[in-house]
Amino acid sequence: MNAREKKIYWAKAKVLKALAHPTRLWMAEQLAGGERCVCEFVDAVGVDFSTVSKHLAVLKKAGIVADEKRGKKVFYRLKVPCVLNFMDCIESVIRSESSCECR
Amino acid sequence: MNAREKKIYWAKAKVLKALAHPTRLWMAEQLAGGERCVCEFVDAVGVDFSTVSKHLAVLKKAGIVADEKRGKKVFYRLKVPCVLNFMDCIESVIRSESSCECR
DNA sequence: CCGTTGTTTGGCAAAATAGCCAAACGTCGT
């Protein structure tokens, strides 16, 4: 793994890392059903406004979502929907793990 | 997001988190080309034996790879190859980010 | 049985992450 490769894998890992949090993953999936404002997530997730905002900022910085301000509210939308194609595979990992992992 | 859902998303995030590290992601991709022993990775990645071992343990615990001891060496193989299907999408995120993210 | 090789484990320090609070900011209605 040379320096160039290292850079590439660091970038890829950043995208994965953005999704690798229960709340962020859940929010990303919600956005698949259409845009949502921050306040909607706050109610649904049950954490602080600032926490939701920071999570969304992580997703945005990773290039996964985009935000748009309309009036007082900020709406987030899924910029790259393919990120959710992965979920079937993830679920198969979880299933195979629980069936094969002996203890 | 109720308690049940929270559990599910926590589990999904765990799998993603396992892949969300440059070294682990790189190793997972290497394993797509067939099994490798720990020592091969040590040479290629340039970190400590123990570090490689721990990274592989994370992937194993997540259910992504499996290990098998043969003689002195431990060989790791990709248990769920679909995890790499995601890479095209990740790359498109990176591309769209660099082209659209205005600064 | 001893040394060597390949790997894992425990322990530690440094760095990154998560989530709360308080404060700041932008937009709207009045």
Next chain:
DNA sequence: ACGACGTTTGGCTATTTTGCCAAACAACGG
């Protein structure tokens, strides 16, 4: 201009993650 609402930012602490070192283990060769 003022207050209310929706959001972001800064700061703080607690927790997690990373990676090195040293020690422990396991399997083989002589």
